[in-house]
Amino acid sequence: MLSIPQEEQELNKLTGNSEMLYAQIVERIRMWIMKGYIKEGEALPSERELAQLFNVSRMPVSQAIKILEFLGVVKYIRGKGVCVQQIDIKHLLNNIGFLVLNPQSGLKDLLEAREAIELQAVRLAAQRRTKNDLDMMEDALLEMERNITMKKDVSNASIRFHTAIIVAAGNDVIVKVNEFLMALLLFSRQKSLREIAQQDIALCSHKRIYQAIKEQNADEAVREMLEHLRELKT
DSSP, X not given: OOOOOGGGTOOOOOSSOGGGHHHHHHHHHHHHHXXXXXXXXXXXXXXXXXXXXXXXXXXXXXXHHHHHHHTTSEEEETTTEEEEOSSOOHHHHHHSHHXXXXXXXXXXXXXXXXXXXXXXXXXXXXXXXXXXXXXXXXXXXXXXXXXXXXXXXXXXXXXXXXHHHHHXXXXXXXXXXXXXXXHHHHHHHXXXXXXXXXXXXXXXXXXXXXXXXXXXXXXXXXXHHHHHHHHHOO
């Protein structure tokens, strides 16, 4: 395991925003690279080792690695692990922090990007969806309905529904871009779905989107998705 000062490992776990731990991990790894603790071409510690180092579960570590991979800071190399890219990344490292560490500052841009991705995805999903795709969407809707009734968190079910649409679009690039956007927008989903009234509205919107996809009505699916995203940002 790397020899890293204790103060470089500690995360702020007292903010009440546990979903933002991944952003702090991105910042720590970014600083490790810039300070030379990990050099270009060298492998990062494994997810398990990083989780132990930060004293967190592997989930935020995995999210952080995905973001760094998407941004081109690190790359998986077979037989070696996740390595720092052997390119001039100083400019990138200096400029990614504003978006990852303070998502609210770039939230408008993120939501606009998400709208563009999801509108195209729902159109393609209406054209290409399979029975299995519809089953995945319906299962997410049933979970969301159950959780609302039981007064449980519905954000994961909502994510499952939107992800099922992305998968049904059948476009690998859209899938990868969506993974990145969802990591950054997770906190906004959880915030916007806290109110029971919003949960009911979101469920109704999801059901209308599902029906349009099922009927392969692409224009209606796009219209319903656009209304959903602009009303709830969920």
